[in-house]
Amino acid sequence: MEKVKIAILGFGNVGTGVWKILQENRKEIMKRSNYDIEVAKILVSDINKKREIELPKGVLTNNIDDIINDDSIKIVVELIGGRGQAKEYMIRAMKAKKHIVTANKLVVANWGEELFKIAEEENVLFYYEASVAGGIPIIREINESLTANRIEQIIGIINGTTNYILSKMTNDGISFDEALKEAQDKGYAEADPTSDVDGFDAVYKLAIMASLAFGTKVDHDCIYREGIRNISAVDIEYAQKFGYTIKLLAIAKEENNKLELRVHPTLIPSNHPMANVNDVFNAILIKGNAVGELMLYGKGAGDLPTGSAVVGDIISILRNNVKPSDLKAISGEEDFKEVKNSDENESEFYIRLNVKDRAGVLGDTAKIFGKNNVSITSLTQDVVHKEYVLLAFITHKSSERNIRESLKKIKELENVNEIESIIRIESFN
Known part of the structure; x- marks a missing residue:
């Protein structure tokens, strides 16, 4: 069976999980990928640090060039996290014709367009399943x-x-x-x-x-x-x-x-x-x-669940069942779709007010909601102190704009001490 060499950048929680999975599930992975995967190098900041896993001699390195310049390494798994260094190393690896697997949502969300373009230009694959929801595919x-x-x-x-x-x-x-x-x-x-x-x-x-x-x-x-x-x-x-x-x-x-x-x-x-x-x-x-x-x-997190997604991506690359251009949306090649201003969004709302224990405050509040086309579906009030009352409302579906306009006016009422909480409701309708 053909052997393929990979490198791991970073050996923290997820990196350790990837190593464990590759070792413990070696036979299953070989069957499913038709490759024997060898971790040739692991990039760490401190080679001499005491680790829970004993690694073969010569695997650890603190020099990225040991990985970039090694033509026998075909896949680089980036698990450093963060911004600059991780992005730089991934770009250098792609330009050296190495496929990339990453769990770095920060880099993918910020520079996905640039990274996928480079992957396509270099004809390498860029996989990132573990960047979103750990073990959930x-x-x-x-x-x-x-x-x-x-x-x-x-x-x-x-x-x-x-x-x-x-x-x-x-x-x-x-x-x-x-x-x-x-x-x-x-x-x-x-x-x-x-x-x-x-x-x-x-x-x-x-x-x-x-x-x-x-x-x-x-x-x-x-x-x-x-x-x-x-x-x-x-x-x-x-x-x-x-x-x-x-x-x-x-x-x-x-x-x-x-x-x-x-x-x-x-x-x-x-x-x-x-x-x-x-x-x-x-x-x-x-x-x-x-x-x-x-x-x-x-x-959605943890060494083995996230490591599972990372190893799944490695196997997918070895099977080569996805093209570098699969992520057209992130690389900006699809139609542009406008994102609505938050004022346009509609939902039901939970709103909690701290008000003085005075006659008419509920009526004044309800009148303002009504003027702004906000209708109330549920209401409860609790006297928690002799000086104030908590009013809690559930509204029917309303626009964010109408809710904000209502609360702006309600806040000005003499008997309203504070708007303490506004939380949206999702009914899954």
Whole structure:
């Protein structure tokens, strides 16, 4: 059986997972790829660092040139992460006629157009399944299984860290800060959790999926973004009263050749399967005009789930069943589709107000909503202090513009202390 040499850039959590899978599943991988895969080099910053895995002598290197200049290495697996260095190494490897596999959503979302163009020019393959949802094969589903469909929408829980935090807040009744610390202690969240809890990670992943699903280049800066820092125990309690669960959703929809793209905390019906996706698990719901709704579920992070997607891409390259030009959308070769301004988006809303315990405040609030074509479907009020009351509303479907105009006027009312929470609702209708 023919042997193929690969190199891994970075040997952290995912890199270790890739090594384990290649060793433990060697026989199965050989059968499915018709190749014996050898990890010839692993790029690390410190060769002498103590590692849990004992590697063959000569495999570790801290010099990228040992990989770029080795013509026997055919595939480079980039697992460094981050921006500049990872991008630079991938470009150099492609120009040296090496195929690329990456888990780097940041690079793909920011420079996909440039990278896929280089891959096509150099006649090499660029695969990135692990960049979106860990072990969930969403890119392969869009590229292969769903090619007979016009995809109408993608709705996903695609960040394990935020899903873990919200699951702990919901199921254990702890605060955001407590849940975040627990996530950090378990290694689910970084010391600086900004990318996860403020929604940037999900935005990058949504940009990649939407580009492929809708056949157009998507600039991640055009995606509306809200994180979960402001979600409180009070919101979770009210959501449960109304029959909902709060999740951070990434939402992409196409209607009349215009895209609706957003990432934000969302109330979803507690009886929907996605409401029961807990811990660090991810789930992605895809709606195609032929197949209807499909939901993919699995671990969205971790050494072995993400490593599984990486090794799957390596095997696909060896089978060579996808052309370098398959990612036309990201490389800007398909029709341009406009992204709707967030004011145009429509959804139901959960709104919580802190108001003075005075007669007429509810009537004044309802009158403003009515003038702005916002109708209320549910309402609850709780006296939590002798000086103020919490009002919580669920609206019918309304435009973002009408909601904002209503709340601007409501905030000016003498008896309204504060607008404490605004969360969109996804009913999956």
